[in-house]
Amino acid sequence: MDAFFASVEQRDHPELRGKPVAVGGSRERGVVAAASYEARRFGVHSALASKIAAQRCPQLIFVKPRFEVYSAVSRQIREIFFSYTDLVEPLSLDEAYLDVTENKIGMPSASIIAKEIKARIAEVTGLTASAGVSYNKFLAKLASDMDKPNGFTLITPDKAEAIVAGLSIDKFHGIGKVTAAKMQSMGIVTGADLRQRSEEELVRNFGKVGRYYYRISRAQDEREVQPHRIRKSIGSERTFDADLTEEYDMLERLQYLAEEVAQDMARLKATAKTVTVKIKYFDFTLNTRSKTYLSEFSSADAIFTIARDLLRTPQLPAYPVRLLGIAVSSLLYQHDKQEGYQLTIEF
Template sequence: MDAFYASVEQRDNPSLKGKPVAVGGSSERGVVAAASYEARKYGVRSAMSSKIAAQKCPKLIFVKPRFESYKAVSQQIREIFAEYTPLIEPLSLDEAYLDVTNNLLGINSATQIAIEIKEKIRQKTQLTASAGVSYNKFLAKIASDFNKPDGLYVIKPNQGFTFVETLEIDRFHGIGRVTAQKMHKMGIFTGKDLRQFDESFLVKHFGKMGKYYYQIARGIDHRAVNPERIRKSVGSENTFMTDLTARAEIQLGLEPLIQDVWRYCTKNEIYGRTLSLKVKYNDFQIITRSRTTLSPIFDINLFERIAFELLDQVLPSPKGIRLLGISLSNLSNEHEMEGKQLTLEF
């Protein structure tokens, strides 16, 4: 979807149409969750601090996020996908992979399916979507970012190898900013540059991801669209209006985050074994602490105890705390645990 959260807000509030909008906190300590295309012209981006965003765009309008509304629209879009294929792998509320090789309507053209889906989304939600069509996930993802907003870009099987050749490393899905900087120092700026290195060299310098880089440099990606894909982690975090320093206020700041994560897990019957604490200080230094249990955590009391024990590891705080976060990973569905022996914590 195109600037999804911001587009929903502009749709639901016509006075925001054509104006620079940022979904997220308006305070100096807030963070932009999404920006409209009008705001992006000024350099406003998601994950940017609200303070910097306001400096870049003085007329920026901040809107509080309404996640229930975004989820409802996302469900409408998912229903449209399901008309064509059961092979849907959601990445987030506004993005998904679809395998339409053997689609439900017997349409022989993936491009035609993309055109139809885009039009149905427009009619049902009054929003625009951009689609990438190709023969694997890597290329389809890259293609979806071309010609935004309301874009459609197709990379055919005989075009993949050449397409990747001129693609800048910074645009490769799966290569983040830090990895891209490392590649730049090695003289790797495009897919053609990356292709000059053999697989063993890339594995040596980039670990297990080296094999993936070797393949995508050649337009190869054998990953299947997985409709059963579950999230790797569940988390909640908060940036505070003022720095936290006292133990009591730090503990108080962590409690609602614990409740947020636990509420999500119980609602979706998802539980995990690894609990992680994130702390960002007022100088933007970030530290994490984590603990893994032998079996999934089914008890809120155990969840809270571990969370506060992790917090005790960083207290007393050497400086003011700007942000706290708690997350749960090593997830499994409750139904997957049926019939398995549980290990108790003592």
């Protein structure tokens, strides 16, 4: 989807159309969750500190996020995907891989299917999407980013290697800023440079992910679309308008976060054994505290109780807190559990 959260806000609030919009944060503090294309022209993007965003774009309009609305629209889009194939691997609310090699309408052309999906999304939601079509996941993702917004790009086998060779290394999906900077310091600036390096050298410098870098430099990616990709953690966090200094205020926020996490766990039919509390102080110093239990839990009360104890251990935060977060991990899903029975114990 194109600037998904911001586009939903512009759709629902006509007065925002054509204007620079940031979802999340405020002029004083917080973090941008999504930015409209009008805002992106000023260098405003997701994960940017709101204060910096406001400096770059003085006319920026900040809008509070409505995640329940975004989730509802995401479900509409997902239904469209499933009308073509069951092999759908969601990456987030607004992005997914689809394998249409065999599809429900018997269409031999992935390009025609992609264009149909784009048209149906526009008809059902009033929003635009960009599609990338190719013979593997890496290239399809690459293609989807090449012609936004409302774009369509096809990368055929005869053109793939040349496109990858000319690509700047910081544009490779799966290569982050830190890794890109390290590669550039090694003289790896483009895909062509990356292809000159041996697999052994890439593994030596980047670990086992070096094998992935070796393959994608040759436009190779054998990963399958996984329709049931299992989440390893579930979490929620908030940046506050004013720093928190009182325990009561921190616990109130933790209770809200615990309820959000518990709702997501219920939706996914999951239980957990580990809770992690994230604390970011006024000076952006980050601290995490974690605890793992032998037994499973899933209720908001249990998550809050563990998070509260972690907040107090070894002591309450000594400095003003600008962000709190809760995440649960060591997840077990209902479909993975084996049926058991209650033992009768003779006393």
